[in-house]
Amino acid sequence: MPISTKLTRALGITHPLIQGGMHYVGYAPLVAAVGNAGAIGCITALTQPSPEALQKEIRACKALSKKPFGVNLTLLPMLQPPNYDAFAQVVEDEMASGQLRMIETAGHFKGLEPFVIRFKAAGAFVIHKCVTIRHAKSAEKVGVDMISMDGFDCAGHPGEADIGNWVLFAKAARELKIPFVASGGCADGKQLAAAIAMGAEGMNMGTRFMATVEAPIHDNIKQALVDGDEHSTTLLMRSMRNTERVYKNQAALKVLEIEKEHPGDFSKIGHIMKGDNYRRAFQETGDVEEGVWSAGTVMGLIDSVVTCQELCDNIVGEAEEVIKGRLANSVALVSDDDEASKAPPKITPHFLLQYTYTDNVLEKRVPHRAGHLKLAGEFKSAGKLVMGGALGDLTGATVIFRRKEDAEEFVSQDPYVKNGIVTDYVVKEWSVV
Numbered sequence: 001m002p003i004s005t006k007l008t009r010a011l012g013i014t015h016p017l018i019q020g021g022m023h024y025v026g027y028a029p030l031v032a033a034v035g036n037a038g039a040i041g042c043i044t045a046l047t048q049p050s051p052e053a054l055q056k057e058i059r060a061c062k063a064l065s066k067k068p069f070g071v072n073l074t075l076l077p078m079l080q081p082p083n084y085d086a087f088a089q090v091v092e093d094e095m096a097s098g099q100l101r102m103i104e105t106a107g108h109f110k111g112l113e114p115f116v117i118r119f120k121a122a123g124a125f126v127i128h129k130c131v132t133i134r135h136a137k138s139a140e141k142v143g144v145d146m147i148s149m150d151g152f153d154c155a156g157h158p159g160e161a162d163i164g165n166w167v168l169f170a171k172a173a174r175e176l177k178i179p180f181v182a183s184g185g186c187a188d189g190k191q192l193a194a195a196i197a198m199g200a201e202g203m204n205m206g207t208r209f210m211a212t213v214e215a216p217i218h219d220n221i222k223q224a225l226v227d228g229d230e231h232s233t234t235l236l237m238r239s240m241r242n243t244e245r246v247y248k249n250q251a252a253l254k255v256l257e258i259e260k261e262h263p264g265d266f267s268k269i270g271h272i273m274k275g276d277n278y279r280r281a282f283q284e285t286g287d288v289e290e291g292v293w294s295a296g297t298v299m300g301l302i303d304s305v306v307t308c309q310e311l312c313d314n315i316v317g318e319a320e321e322v323i324k325g326r327l328a329n330s331v332a333l334v335s336d337d338d339e340a341s342k343a344p345p346k347i348t349p350h351f352l353l354q355y356t357y358t359d360n361v362l363e364k365r366v367p368h369r370a371g372h373l374k375l376a377g378e379f380k381s382a383g384k385l386v387m388g389g390a391l392g393d394l395t396g397a398t399v400i401f402r403r404k405e406d407a408e409e410f411v412s413q414d415p416y417v418k419n420g421i422v423t424d425y426v427v428k429e430w431s432v433v
Contacts, residue, residue: 002038003192003316003323005201006179007146010125011068011101014038015312016192016202018181019209020129020148021072021104022156023047023275023294024282025217028061033214033308035067041209042072042104051086058094070102070127075112088115092122101125104148106157113142120145129183129204131159133168133175146179147172148204153185155207155233155245155296173199187301189318190392193327196319203315207296213307218286221293222305230300236273236292239263247295249288251277304363314362317369318390325389325398350386352430353407355397355422362394368415379410400430 002008005016019026019034019041026044034041043061048054054071061069071091075084094100103119105112106129119126120143128139129148136147149172151165152158165184172180182195183204192203209215211225224247234248236255240263246252255269262268277291306314358364365372376399379385384406388399401407407427416422 003196003319005196007181007202010145011040013040013068015316016181016196017312017315018042018070018102018104018127018148018202018204019308020183020204020206021045021074021106022206022210024279025206025210025215026072027216028057028064029216030209030212030214030308031061031069032064032067033212034209034312035061035065035069037307037309037312039308039312040068040070040102042070042102045071045073045087045091046082051083051090054087055090055094058090058100062097062099066099068099068101070104071100072104072106073115075105075107075115084115088118091124092118095122095124098123102127104129105144112139112144116143127181127204131157131168132161132163133171135159136172136176136180140176140178144178146181146201147176148183149180149200150204151182151184153297154183155294155298157242157244158184158235160241160243169195169198169200185296185298185301187298187315189315189320190322192315192319193322196323197327205298206294207298208302208311209308210295211302211305212311213305217282218284220286220288221282224288225295225299225302226305228295228299228302230297232299233295233297236269237266240266244292245294245296246292247288249290249292251290251292255292306363310363310366313366313369317373318362318394321390322392325387326392328387329389350430351401351404351407352428353388353399353401353410354426354428355399355416356424357390357394357396357416358421358423361421365416365421368419368421371415372421375410375413375415379406385410404429 002014003016007016015038017039021042021044024047026042031041031043043057045054048057103124103126116126126144127146127148128144129150130136131150149168151168152162169182179201181202181204182200186203186205187208195203211222232248233245234252236244239259251272255272258268273292278293281287281290386400390397411417
């Protein structure tokens with residue numbers, strides 16, 4: 001079953017997942033693929049050279065998909081600021097059809113509030129990206145609909161406070177009056193389940209969506225993300241209080257060396273940092289050592305390049321299994337006031353089905369997962385199946401049945417068994433107090 005949250009209900013999407021704005025990545029083909037997979041993606045406005053080019057990209061996305069999508073507009077001070085008003089006007093104009101529904105904003109150049117007012121008047125759902133609770137509360141005051149809480153793990157600009165997700169999300173749930181999504185270092189279903197448990201309405205991902213089949217970047221970049229790990233990033237421009245987390249390549253190491261000698265002087269590193277180097281590596285050469293480009297520590301969780309559909313289905317499927325299995329099984333409901341609870345325990349025999357899964361189960365189970373879940377739902381509705389779920393390391397699964405015959409019947413019909421996802425299984429009696 002889909003995971004329903006305030007994010008999915010507000011935007012009319014199936015999965016509580018956002019593909020956030022990314023320079024030289026957030027183009028129509030990726031955004032459309034994310035939408036068709038049931039999530040929502042963002043075209044990156046300032047990757048486009050002009051407002052007219054942005055309008056063309058938005059219309060290209062509409063031609064590729066009929067699903068909802070968004071636009072990211074980052075409001076940052078630059079040496080030569082773009083015409084933000086003109087870009088905003090294109091966004092407003094293109095919202096008339098109702099398909100462009102979400103605006104992801106970041107930064108506050110010339111003030112966030114005027115843009116929030118404009119976008120909301122046009123019918124947008126505005127999500128603002130923040131790295132501290134203080135900034136999130138400010139965005140809340142100017143009327144944004146949701147916050148994307150971006151922890152220190154993130155790619156790009158993590159701010160200067162260096163606050164990790166574990167504290168940031170928990171405090172956001174306590175302090176904010178509006179909903180938030182988890183952002184920074186997000187890649188799998190366990191994280192989605194954890195984010196929801198901590199009060200988030202979904203996840204916003206960037207680097208993980210770069211390593212998809214539909215991401216319009218060079219395959220060498222995608223492979224670098226697969227080959228990298230959580231140690232494969234570095235932080236630049238710390239001395240300028242404009243910190244950026246980037247892929248640790250030769251260009252980034254050169255910037256670190258120069259910055260150490262000339263702290264706070266962007267003119268010394270501008271020739272390496274310039275966006276055209278970034279664009280050329282992503283769109284033309286595929287040279288992973290060329291240019292300075294954003295990537296997150298989430299590389300430690302990326303082990304393959306998959307389609308957007310597979311990625312979204314795997315994340316949500318794993319989250320469902322964690323929520324229904326591990327979390328549900330961890331809670332024992334006991335009432336001190338219930339006299340029955342003081343009586344001697346009644347032993348009720350049940351039967352435990354233990355599966356052993358094949359290697360690479362996340363990928364191999366995709367075409368059979370819907371049938372497996374449908375069968376489990378039917379058995380549960382019929383009162384034959386009590387509960388179950390995959391093991392935390394996905395090496396297998398455990399399912400509890402009321403009768404041995406029910407477990408054996410389930411095995412005989414399970415697509416996972418018929419198609420080799422299950423390599424071994426055992427059914428044994430299990431006593432429940």
